[in-house]
Amino acid sequence: MSTVQEHRSEPPDPSTPAAPAEPATQPARAPGWLLPVGTGVTGLLVAAATFVVSDADVAAACWTAGFTLVLVALVVAVVGTVHRRGDRLSALPTSRAGWVALACFATGAVLLATPVAVISLGLGLVAGVAGLEAVARQRERSLAVIVLPLLGATFVLAFVLGEVLLGHE
Numbered sequence: 001m002s003t004v005q006e007h008r009s010e011p012p013d014p015s016t017p018a019a020p021a022e023p024a025t026q027p028a029r030a031p032g033w034l035l036p037v038g039t040g041v042t043g044l045l046v047a048a049a050t051f052v053v054s055d056a057d058v059a060a061a062c063w064t065a066g067f068t069l070v071l072v073a074l075v076v077a078v079v080g081t082v083h084r085r086g087d088r089l090s091a092l093p094t095s096r097a098g099w100v101a102l103a104c105f106a107t108g109a110v111l112l113a114t115p116v117a118v119i120s121l122g123l124g125l126v127a128g129v130a131g132l133e134a135v136a137r138q139r140e141r142s143l144a145v146i147v148l149p150l151l152g153a154t155f156v157l158a159f160v161l162g163e164v165l166l167g168h169e
Contacts, residue, residue: 036077043069047158050166063166067158074150078135079143087141097134098145101127105148121156128153 047066050059082089093099108123131149134140 032080033077036073036080038073039069039076040073043067043071043073063158063162067154070157071151071154074154075147078132078146078150082135082141082146085139087139089143089146090141091143093134093140093142093145095134095138095140097130097138098140098142101131101134101145101149104130105152108152121159124152124156128156 043066045066046069047063049062049066053059053062079089093102104123104127108120108127111117111120111123127149131140131145131153134145140146
């Protein structure tokens with residue numbers, strides 16, 4: 001019989017004081033998935049109300065409010081993921097993909113006011129994908145990388161869906 005097996009089979013000596021049990025520390029409480037999923041579904045339902053409202057101004061407000069709720073849901077979900085893995089939020093990007101996401105967002109925002117504004121749509125999508133990739137794979141924790149590229153991607157999604165589904169009057 002080995003020494004490890006002998007030590008495992010012996011009961012603890014009651015005459016020696018046991019070490020005090022250390023309290024289990026729990027990670028910081030992050031919002032669960034119920035809040036972002038509920039907010040996202042609510043946002044999609046509010047955006048869908050655009051198709052049943054007869055007034056054009058109210059329909060536009062529903063579309064905008066719905067996609068704003070979708071953006072909030074995405075940000076809450078990503079921030080919750082960062083907190084769940086034990087990272088703290090920072091102001092500046094900490095990864096190369098984070099800087100790429102911010103650069104694509106900034107370039108797309110600048111190009112939005114030019115005659116080549118269509119390019120900003122592609123840059124908005126690239127910024128969103130790069131931002132999510134930075135958070136998921138490179139443990140990015142910058143609030144700017146979480147919020148701004150998701151804002152750009154949500155804007156592009158709302159714009160393209162609005163053009164395809166609603167069109168111009």
